[in-house]
Amino acid sequence: MGRRVALGIALVALITTSVGVPPAVGQTPKRGGILRIADREAPSLDPHLSVSFITHTWVSMVYSHLVRFPYGPEQKHTADFSILPDLAEKWEYKNPTTLVFSLRKGVKFHNKPPVNGREVTADDVKYSLDRFMAKSGFKSRFDQVQAIEAVDRHTVRITLKEPYAPFLNHLASPSYAVILPREVEQKHKDFNHPDAVIGTGPFVLKSYERGVRVVFERNPDYFMKGMPYLDGAVIEITPDAAARLSVLRAGKVDLGHMWGWLSPEDGKSVKKTNPEMVITPTGVIGQGKIYMRTDQPPFNDIRVRRALSLAIDRKAWNDALLFGEGCVDSGPVPCAMKDWKLDSATLDPSKAKYLVGYDPAEAKALLAQAGLGRGLTVPMFHWPGYAPPWRNYYELAADNLGKIGVTAELKPEEYGKYISTTYLGKYEKMAMGPVTPFTEVDDFLYGVFFPEQSNNRSHVADAELNKLLVAQRRELDPAKRRDIIYDIQRHLADKAYYVYVPNPPQYITHPPHVKGFKHHDGYGLGMRLAYTWLDR
Amino acid sequence: MRQYVLRRLALAVPTLFLVSVLVFLLMQLMPGDVVTRMVEGHAYAPTLEALRKDLGLDRPLHVQYLEWIGGILLRGDFGRSYWTRQPIWDEFVRRFPVTLELALLTILISVIIGVVVGIVSAVRQDTAADYVGRILAILALSVPYFGLAVLVVVLPSIYFKWTPVWTYVAFTTDPLENLKIMLVPALVFGVTRAGPIMRITRSALLDVLRQDYIRTAWSKGLNERAIVLRHALKNALIPVISLVGLQTPLYIGGSVIIEAIFRLPGVGLFFFEALTRLDYPVVQSVNLIVAAMVVGLNLLIDLSYAVLDPRIRYR
Numbered sequence: 077m078g079r080r081v082a083l084g085i086a087l088v089a090l091i092t093t094s095v096g097v098p099p100a101v102g103q104t105p106k107r108g109g110i111l112r113i114a115d116r117e118a119p120s121l122d123p124h125l126s127v128s129f130i131t132h133t134w135v136s137m138v139y140s141h142l143v144r145f146p147y148g149p150e151q152k153h154t155a156d157f158s159i160l161p162d163l164a165e166k167w168e169y170k171n172p173t174t175l176v177f178s179l180r181k182g183v184k185f186h187n188k189p190p191v192n193g194r195e196v197t198a199d200d201v202k203y204s205l206d207r208f209m210a211k212s213g214f215k216s217r218f219d220q221v222q223a224i225e226a227v228d229r230h231t232v233r234i235t236l237k238e239p240y241a242p243f244l245n246h247l248a249s250p251s252y253a254v255i256l257p258r259e260v261e262q263k264h265k266d267f268n269h270p271d272a273v274i275g276t277g278p279f280v281l282k283s284y285e286r287g288v289r290v291v292f293e294r295n296p297d298y299f300m301k302g303m304p305y306l307d308g309a310v311i312e313i314t315p316d317a318a319a320r321l322s323v324l325r326a327g328k329v330d331l332g333h334m335w336g337w338l339s340p341e342d343g344k345s346v347k348k349t350n351p352e353m354v355i356t357p358t359g360v361i362g363q364g365k366i367y368m369r370t371d372q373p374p375f376n377d378i379r380v381r382r383a384l385s386l387a388i389d390r391k392a393w394n395d396a397l398l399f400g401e402g403c404v405d406s407g408p409v410p411c412a413m414k415d416w417k418l419d420s421a422t423l424d425p426s427k428a429k430y431l432v433g434y435d436p437a438e439a440k441a442l443l444a445q446a447g448l449g450r451g452l453t454v455p456m457f458h459w460p461g462y463a464p465p466w467r468n469y470y471e472l473a474a475d476n477l478g479k480i481g482v483t484a485e486l487k488p489e490e491y492g493k494y495i496s497t498t499y500l501g502k503y504e505k506m507a508m509g510p511v512t513p514f515t516e517v518d519d520f521l522y523g524v525f526f527p528e529q530s531n532n533r534s535h536v537a538d539a540e541l542n543k544l545l546v547a548q549r550r551e552l553d554p555a556k557r558r559d560i561i562y563d564i565q566r567h568l569a570d571k572a573y574y575v576y577v578p579n580p581p582q583y584i585t586h587p588p589h590v591k592g593f594k595h596h597d598g599y600g601l602g603m604r605l606a607y608t609w610l611d612r
Numbered sequence: 613m614r615q616y617v618l619r620r621l622a623l624a625v626p627t628l629f630l631v632s633v634l635v636f637l638l639m640q641l642m643p644g645d646v647v648t649r650m651v652e653g654h655a656y657a658p659t660l661e662a663l664r665k666d667l668g669l670d671r672p673l674h675v676q677y678l679e680w681i682g683g684i685l686l687r688g689d690f691g692r693s694y695w696t697r698q699p700i701w702d703e704f705v706r707r708f709p710v711t712l713e714l715a716l717l718t719i720l721i722s723v724i725i726g727v728v729v730g731i732v733s734a735v736r737q738d739t740a741a742d743y744v745g746r747i748l749a750i751l752a753l754s755v756p757y758f759g760l761a762v763l764v765v766v767l768p769s770i771y772f773k774w775t776p777v778w779t780y781v782a783f784t785t786d787p788l789e790n791l792k793i794m795l796v797p798a799l800v801f802g803v804t805r806a807g808p809i810m811r812i813t814r815s816a817l818l819d820v821l822r823q824d825y826i827r828t829a830w831s832k833g834l835n836e837r838a839i840v841l842r843h844a845l846k847n848a849l850i851p852v853i854s855l856v857g858l859q860t861p862l863y864i865g866g867s868v869i870i871e872a873i874f875r876l877p878g879v880g881l882f883f884f885e886a887l888t889r890l891d892y893p894v895v896q897s898v899n900l901i902v903a904a905m906v907v908g909l910n911l912l913i914d915l916s917y918a919v920l921d922p923r924i925r926y927r
Binding site for chain 2: 117119120121126127211213265266268269285286287288289312313314315316318319321322323325326327328349350489490491492493494495496497500
């Protein structure tokens with residue numbers, strides 16, 4: 077890993093300030109109108125004290141970050157996680173462990189007391205990042221941070237303990253380090269009170285009636301001139317999924333889900349009742365997998381794991397449950413992460429078959445070789461409450477495994493137990509479920525395969541792999557990092573540490589008068605809506 | 613009478629104490645814990661420990677219990693939500709009118725439907741009207757209210773692009789709009805609760821109609837209307853009122869689902885979301901408040917018997 081190369085990228089990382097060019101897709105965006113959304117209620121509002129994706133989606137309307145992901149016309153695809161300026165207009169790697177950010181001048185907080193529209197300074201950035209590192213459930217994202225310093229009013233220097241490629245992605249992620257005004261915490265103790273929600277983002281929180289609705293209106297002083305197009309947005313709190321779909325069908329809201337998602341079943345059903353709806357099937361970051369205690373028998377035997385993977389008829393699965401629209405090659409890097417994904421078709425077929433292949437005969441032979449020719453019985457722990465098609469997933473997996481003589485006993489768990497045990501890798505033998513759709517590829521690699529990580533649910537410990545996992549984290553040159561990540565995927569192809577199952581698409585659905593609403597696989601809604609407009 | 617009320621109130625103390633202990637222990641028995649829930653799958657030890665300490669969960673159970681119950685008894689402080697960190701009592705007070713209105717409308721609707729159909733069924737026993745009434749009652753009993761609620765919300769949206777789900781408006785803000793929003797959920801809930809009321813009304817009325825004083829009334833030459841409504845119904849209503857009283861916890865329990873489906877920001881929804889988030893103080897305090905209300909309501913119902921039947925004495 078060349079330090080000189082990393083320095084070279086510093087120049088690449090220098091990005092101009094001119095973002096926010098209005099989209100030129102044939103129609104000129106119209107200003108005005110209120111976008112109405114039906115969705116569940118966020119459990120709380122403080123972005124650092126909550127790890128709820130609903131909280132982060134809500135408050136992304138209001139807050140900015142140092143840097144951000146591209147949205148709307150800026151994004152190349154739905155999982156485009158290039159880094160764009162947000163509150164920082166430019167940044168530079170002074171060396172592989174020192175990042176210097178230059179803040180935009182004259183950016184104002186929302187005009188609400190006690191902040192009253194004062195300018196954002198480097199002190200706010202330092203305060204916010206320090207608070208994130210002290211209080212957030214996600215603070216391990218910043219484990220590599222050594223120091224954060226406000227060099228002057230508009231300059232922030234972040235020193236890392238070692239080169240850490242995922243860092244800018246973490247800074248940009250709407251789930252982590254939003255920039256907050258310090259005096260609010262002094263007044264309100266935390267950022268949970270609606271009056272405490274004061275940011276620099278495209279929308280201002282105008283009112284919040286718990287259990288009823290939360291109202292946002294355009295930030296007139298937003299630093300991207302002319303944005304957002306909407307006068308505002310309202311989230312009508314609708315806890316029940318059937319009710320959300322009904323209000324969408326009845327035209328009472330423009331989005332029946334905060335990201336416009338519908339399951340393929342619901343999407344097809346809405347297409348019948350409301351043919352005017354614009355419905356875009358979209359592959360999203362996501363992953364379903366069977367995980368096993370690879371540190372214990374029988375799954376410490378690679379032949380048993382390979383047999384399990386070969387037992388899954390992914391094509392039939394995709395056709396039966398996902399209308400053939402899902403992604404079959406769904407791991408270890410999710411399909412939607414196009415910038416990092418190595419297509420299994422390019423892998424050595426003799427290895428790739430253990431990743432995506434279907435061969436029950438070989439599976440049985442492998443089990444026999446492992447001394448399990450008479451079959452085996454294992455539990456399959458899971459939480460049955462995940463949205464459809466998950467309920468069918470467990471049964472289909474058990475059915476597929478049954479055909480090679482592996483009896484998977486379905487063991488449903490209550491959510492509290494599941495999320496605090498099985499989901500953290502504390503289970504016996506085998507379990508199944510989806511994973512958090514992170515925006516940084518490192519979370520699907522290092523986080524899932526490196527020893528002692530909470531998402532290493534299969535208890536993988538692979539010395540050769542560990543070297544690669546660490547190397548990709550330290551490589552700051554995106555092209556070189558991608559090569560290592562490709563190597564990791566080649567290495568993992570035939571290991572079957574996890575057995576991946578097809579990933580369902582989401583149907584992004586809204587009425588035709590909603591324009592410019594583009595799906596993006598982060599938890600940011602604010603910028604998505606900043607580019608959205610209404611043609612009524 | 614006064615002694616009776618005082619004794620009942622004294623008896624409520626151990627009841628509520630037991631409720632508080634039970635609820636507290638049940639919450640502890642629930643699998644998983646709130647801290648892990650807060651950080652979901654992203655838990656890592658220092659955060660967990662810090663959060664646990666922050667929420668006071670690192671202290672022994674009896675200390676946690678005493679602090680909670682002590683806050684209520686000494687300061688009237690029902691604690692704060694772990695998630696929103698807002699006072700529970702304030703949130704309860706804000707939400708209670710919604711649930712109360714839903715419950716009152718539901719009781720009103722179920723009593724009107726149940727009593728009217730019950731009277732017709734009893735007075736016209738074994739006629740076509742009786743059979744229709746009884747079939748309807750069984751039907752209402754066997755349809756789960758949450759199933760009916762989903763159908764009422766979903767079907768019109770598919771066939772008529774219309775749905776009876778609105779954004780809640782408080783009664784004090786706009787009474788008409790509020791009633792429009794509350795009517796459908798109350799109807800759905802009320803219809804499914806009318807079944808038992810109808811059956812009780814019918815059998816009680818049949819019983820009363822066979823009594824001597826009714827025969828006397830007939831022989832006086834009174835018309836049927838006066839006999840049924842003025843003489844028989846009043847006595848037949850006592851078991852109906854007991855039933856409504858017994859069903860009160862059901863109205864609160866049912867409001868959980870009804871409020872979620874129809875987007876009503878009431879106590880039921882508050883309780884339900886707290887339960888799914890393992891927000892212990894909210895679940896405990898709301899449970900205790902509701903238990904106190906049920907105890908109080910049962911007392912009121914027992915007292916109301918005297919109004920209906922002056923022969924009843926309280927000792």
